[in-house]
Amino acid sequence: MAKREEWAELATSVLPATFFGRPAEQVAPELVGCWLIRRLQTGEQLRGLIVETEAYAQQEPACHGSRRRSPQNETLFGEPGRFYVYLTYGIHHCVNLVTGCLDEASGVLLRAVQIPDEPARVAAGPGLLARRFGIDRRHDGLPARPDSGLWLAPRLLPPGMDGKLTQTTRVGISQAQELPWRWYLRSSPCVSRRARGDRLVRPGAGL
Template structure:
């Protein structure tokens, strides 16, 4: 995969409510530096927001050792294990002492087969993210970060996104706190009736050559 910029989103970007941050993360790049220095990166195409006042949030009932990171300062990764098997990658948002975060649900890899990371578990697997990354700062110095939208995606706005209810949860399904990029074929699950595009046209526009 092509190299990604070393720029990163500042902590102030994450110091806002999850439902504000989540749609703005779409089009940004999740980047990981491998042990050999290679940069693996992909475009975030689907996110979900969670907040302490609603029942689907891990911090809704109480603070525990396993969800402690979610109550911490914004701009850190919160990684948990789902069903005892799958890792899920979140970014802590808003403010300390208040459980708030954004789940990264899907990433598209330009120039690679589509749907490699179409879902939280696949995303974590593709990037090799596990509990060892929990509480880690979202910063290049830590080897795992989120870069701003590249110039090729600068025109992305709300009209390009689909906002819908969250999926894979048993409570809080009424909140429309999931967003995905309609132009991507790597979304984990589309709204019924929203047909996928014929191809990842936003990749063809030049993102592969120079992110």
């Protein structure tokens, strides 16, 4: 098989918009193991293996689209396959992928990625991930495609990596805390800070 450095190179195709036209809780676990790719000004690419995600849907109160449709959350109601980016705590940006159908608010929060040859913690959390990839509100509403400079590639795990998923309740929310809509790669050292302490729902399901 390929050498370590070549694994990121192998993730060369693009996840199509149709991939996202399904319920968020179905898309979220499938996004684990996929790659987040950013084209840099130099023409180089920054790639991160998605190791942790969460699903949000209009019918549950933790979702930004559960209340009123507004300029702030408009993207969440729009076409699936676009990025929904918002500012939280006045400091950090969070990156989501819009899922489901048009006029229905749902999405998947990217909580952590693992970047080959970089320290484990540089993107181990939603805010850290956005900072490392240089993503902010200007990216809100952009389609996840190469011409946006930001897109996703299909699942491709490094050789030898344990692909088992752990399913838990979501992190940092005050409502709908019992919903088991968070997934992460059990073997990754790059999951977010609050990974521990959340109610474990289903350890080690196959990927």
